[in-house]
Amino acid sequence: MSEKKVFLQVKDLNVEYVTKQETVSAVNGVSFQLEKGKVLGLVGETGAGKTTIARSILGVLQEPPAVLKKGEILLDGRNLLKLTEEEMCSVRGEKITMIFQDPMTSLNPVMSVGKQIAEVIALHDKISKSDIRKKAEDMLETVGIPAERYDEFPHQFSGGMKQRVVIAIALACNPQLLLADEPTTALDVTIQAQVLELMQKLNQENNTTTILITHDLGVVAQMCDEVAIVYAGEIVESGTLEDIFENPVHPYTIGLFGALPKLNEDVEWLSPIDGMPPDPTNLPEGCKFSPRCPYAKEQCICSRIELKVITPGHKCRCLLEQGGN
Amino acid sequence: MTDAICLKTNQETVKKKSQFLEVLKRLSYNKGAVFGGILFLAVLLLAIFAPLIAPYDYAAINIQDRFLSPCLSHLFGTDHMGRDILSRVLFGARYSLLIGIGSVIFSAFFGIIIGAIAGYYGGWADNLIMRICDVIQSIPGLILNIALACVLGPGVFNTILALGFEGIAGTARLMRSSILNVRKMEYLDAARTSNCSSYRIILKHVFPNTFAPILVQSTMGVGARIMLAASMSFIGIGVQPPTPEWGAMLADSRDFLMKFPYMCLIPGICIMLVVLALNLLGDGLRDALDPKLKK
Amino acid sequence: MSRLIEIQNLKKYFKTGRGMVHAVDDVTFHIEQGRTMGIVGESGCGKSTLGRMLVHLEESTGGQIIFNDEDVTQLGKNDMKKFREHAQMIFQDPYSSLDPRYTVEDSIKESLMISGKYNRTQALAKTQELMDLVGIAPRLRLSYPHELDGGRRQRVGIARALALDPEFIVCDEPVSALDVSIQAQILNLLKKLQQEHNLTYMFITHDLSVVKHISDDICVMYLGQLVETCSSHELFEKQYHPYTKALLSAIPSVDIRRKMNRIVLKGEITSPIDPKPGCRFAARCGYACEKCHEPQKLEEISPNHFVSCCRAKEINI
Numbered sequence: 001m002s003e004k005k006v007f008l009q010v011k012d013l014n015v016e017y018v019t020k021q022e023t024v025s026a027v028n029g030v031s032f033q034l035e036k037g038k039v040l041g042l043v044g045e046t047g048a049g050k051t052t053i054a055r056s057i058l059g060v061l062q063e064p065p066a067v068l069k070k071g072e073i074l075l076d077g078r079n080l081l082k083l084t085e086e087e088m089c090s091v092r093g094e095k096i097t098m099i100f101q102d103p104m105t106s107l108n109p110v111m112s113v114g115k116q117i118a119e120v121i122a123l124h125d126k127i128s129k130s131d132i133r134k135k136a137e138d139m140l141e142t143v144g145i146p147a148e149r150y151d152e153f154p155h156q157f158s159g160g161m162k163q164r165v166v167i168a169i170a171l172a173c174n175p176q177l178l179l180a181d182e183p184t185t186a187l188d189v190t191i192q193a194q195v196l197e198l199m200q201k202l203n204q205e206n207n208t209t210t211i212l213i214t215h216d217l218g219v220v221a222q223m224c225d226e227v228a229i230v231y232a233g234e235i236v237e238s239g240t241l242e243d244i245f246e247n248p249v250h251p252y253t254i255g256l257f258g259a260l261p262k263l264n265e266d267v268e269w270l271s272p273i274d275g276m277p278p279d280p281t282n283l284p285e286g287c288k289f290s291p292r293c294p295y296a297k298e299q300c301i302c303s304r305i306e307l308k309v310i311t312p313g314h315k316c317r318c319l320l321e322q323g324g325n
Numbered sequence: 326m327t328d329a330i331c332l333k334t335n336q337e338t339v340k341k342k343s344q345f346l347e348v349l350k351r352l353s354y355n356k357g358a359v360f361g362g363i364l365f366l367a368v369l370l371l372a373i374f375a376p377l378i379a380p381y382d383y384a385a386i387n388i389q390d391r392f393l394s395p396c397l398s399h400l401f402g403t404d405h406m407g408r409d410i411l412s413r414v415l416f417g418a419r420y421s422l423l424i425g426i427g428s429v430i431f432s433a434f435f436g437i438i439i440g441a442i443a444g445y446y447g448g449w450a451d452n453l454i455m456r457i458c459d460v461i462q463s464i465p466g467l468i469l470n471i472a473l474a475c476v477l478g479p480g481v482f483n484t485i486l487a488l489g490f491e492g493i494a495g496t497a498r499l500m501r502s503s504i505l506n507v508r509k510m511e512y513l514d515a516a517r518t519s520n521c522s523s524y525r526i527i528l529k530h531v532f533p534n535t536f537a538p539i540l541v542q543s544t545m546g547v548g549a550r551i552m553l554a555a556s557m558s559f560i561g562i563g564v565q566p567p568t569p570e571w572g573a574m575l576a577d578s579r580d581f582l583m584k585f586p587y588m589c590l591i592p593g594i595c596i597m598l599v600v601l602a603l604n605l606l607g608d609g610l611r612d613a614l615d616p617k618l619k620k
Numbered sequence: 621m622s623r624l625i626e627i628q629n630l631k632k633y634f635k636t637g638r639g640m641v642h643a644v645d646d647v648t649f650h651i652e653q654g655r656t657m658g659i660v661g662e663s664g665c666g667k668s669t670l671g672r673m674l675v676h677l678e679e680s681t682g683g684q685i686i687f688n689d690e691d692v693t694q695l696g697k698n699d700m701k702k703f704r705e706h707a708q709m710i711f712q713d714p715y716s717s718l719d720p721r722y723t724v725e726d727s728i729k730e731s732l733m734i735s736g737k738y739n740r741t742q743a744l745a746k747t748q749e750l751m752d753l754v755g756i757a758p759r760l761r762l763s764y765p766h767e768l769d770g771g772r773r774q775r776v777g778i779a780r781a782l783a784l785d786p787e788f789i790v791c792d793e794p795v796s797a798l799d800v801s802i803q804a805q806i807l808n809l810l811k812k813l814q815q816e817h818n819l820t821y822m823f824i825t826h827d828l829s830v831v832k833h834i835s836d837d838i839c840v841m842y843l844g845q846l847v848e849t850c851s852s853h854e855l856f857e858k859q860y861h862p863y864t865k866a867l868l869s870a871i872p873s874v875d876i877r878r879k880m881n882r883i884v885l886k887g888e889i890t891s892p893i894d895p896k897p898g899c900r901f902a903a904r905c906g907y908a909c910e911k912c913h914e915p916q917k918l919e920e921i922s923p924n925h926f927v928s929c930c931r932a933k934e935i936n937i
Contacts, residue, residue, distance in 0.1 A: 514672075
């Protein structure tokens, strides 16, 4: 493990959203690392802080209300949080890009799709106008859209095609790190299959390191090498795909799998997780999951639980696996 | 059982109030809105109690004391006929506010009904109403007002009618668009499956949810109408002297602008303050009523 | 088992500026008492329109809906009111299906009061009972929707649908806006209510794992047409229609040992405006031939398994 080069490292990231009335602790001490070319799945429910983590890495948090309390984000050993806005600008796009959830709003409606791709290429590559157009057309073809549609506008495209255009824009400058925030949630299953296939192909061809944010465990199973389960702004369990899917240990992870209707088995009743995710303005002191956890003990409620290694690469934030049980 | 019901009715009164209080509470976070609200309330009270507060009769002419600068006996000075400007401004507030509020109520009343018909029923009724609104709105506002005022003749009541008529089209359009917004909501379908009649759906589900933008527009509208009324009086087709409407006072001061600036400054500042107060209040209301900010 | 609802050649066309949208075209199936019929399809396949027609939120253009031996497309105003007490709907978006100015209690109570069967005291007692049934704490009865989370709002929507003791409920994507753990709570609740009250559901969704879990029978729709229908169990075992095959193969499986073997469809869903006769899937279908451009009939390929594809037998040997 340690011989391989760590490409992205996030250390103790803390982000809060502060407004006059309240403070929302969105990310609470998230740390993880990722090797080059790997796909990490960031899984969690609405409001768990997945998108905030991605936005922090890209440096596009809305400040205010967001406040990055502390933490380090090292890309190839360089702390992104120490960079000036100008330096960050060149990192964004060249090294990191992000695909947002909603393809309908992340394209400019009054600019042709080809131009939108060309714009990004022109910003990062110093090549002639005709070369830019050629490259943009190539990108369209790569994502399976005929180059003749270069001059068409976003409203002439369907949802799946728009998302593919967004992917083409994201990949136009051949980024080293791709942040995909629920890239297929707004799409139909058959279109999702097309987009996932495209992302997989690009990952293999360009060796792009990818962070895939999703709540769909099926997508994770098909796409990712590593998985981190996020709950209430903390990583509660992380490991390889096999660790998490075949040998989950955190009660929340186990709960998630129990709550999921599966295609390959028949159950009369699903086993939902009781209760609701905690209020992020008023998080429990100890384990954030303890109010919903069937195994919670007094210790879980009072003391802060640390992420501990269970087997090499497989970490879990739970007393059950660390202590006597 | 009866105890439970008693308890319930008690809680219900608390609940009904609470939504209004919640808006007030959110409004109180906005300093501008609080300032606007207090200022407007103060002007309103001064207008209502003008006869008690005003030191002189607003129409009492006293040629000897003309063009007095502010002094102890005449706090805001006197005008070209020796009338006390403070008294005139206080009574003027009554007319200006009456015109502003009256015309807004007039246009809100008709605008809401017409807009609701257009928005809820759609089809040809919508088309007809909206085209008529287009025609009304394609005539420049001031010219329409002048035309109406000429037909109706000058006077406070006629100014209200003229200003109110012009506002109907705008309010109807706003009402229609917010109804179209609400119509997309699934709770209307749910109401239909609960066997609600159309009448009940419009009254109980559609109207209360379209209320917020109309209220905001109306609040700001009062300010706009006060300005319009003032400009109409200024060109001599609105309220006629000696009625001390603020615009009419400005019109009177026109000839003495260089010689005696107080005569135009004081009503001018009054108009500015009231319009500012209403705009701040309207802005605050818009934020306070926005359900997206509700947590 | 008796048939509660029978749908025959049901059609819904919308007139638009660009032509006639065939939202639901010639759909025939039936739902048996106490069972759940899942309606599956991608966006724009007409599944929501179909559901809305069944509770008469939408007038049908043609065809019949026979509910308890009565054609409900022909009902007068008073009979319609009675029918609505039997057939209710749970809506997709828990954020827009509750009136923001109504408390939980008011929302549930409304239909009780309108029905005229309850006085105020009885309606309040019944509301309490319903809230209990769907698991909303009594202290929340005076809360407004914006104070509740998605799961609780959806519970309120379910309580409202149950208020008049209906026999039949159309569930229009009731869990697609919810997180996995909450989704499981709501699915279990729906199932429990079905068993306790002998309810019949029509469950509309695009999520195939959900539909497999909750449904007894499934209809697969594509662009307004019914392409395949059979029991839920059978559908996931053996599909005959090429579209159903592609759809099922596209679901990302949580089984990490079984990497997807997708049938990736080319192109996009075509427009339902003034469609040509014949199979609407033909343009994207790998097996399309001349015959596919003629109108297709729903044929029974094996007992109680209907497919609308002229080549179904051929390509499944």
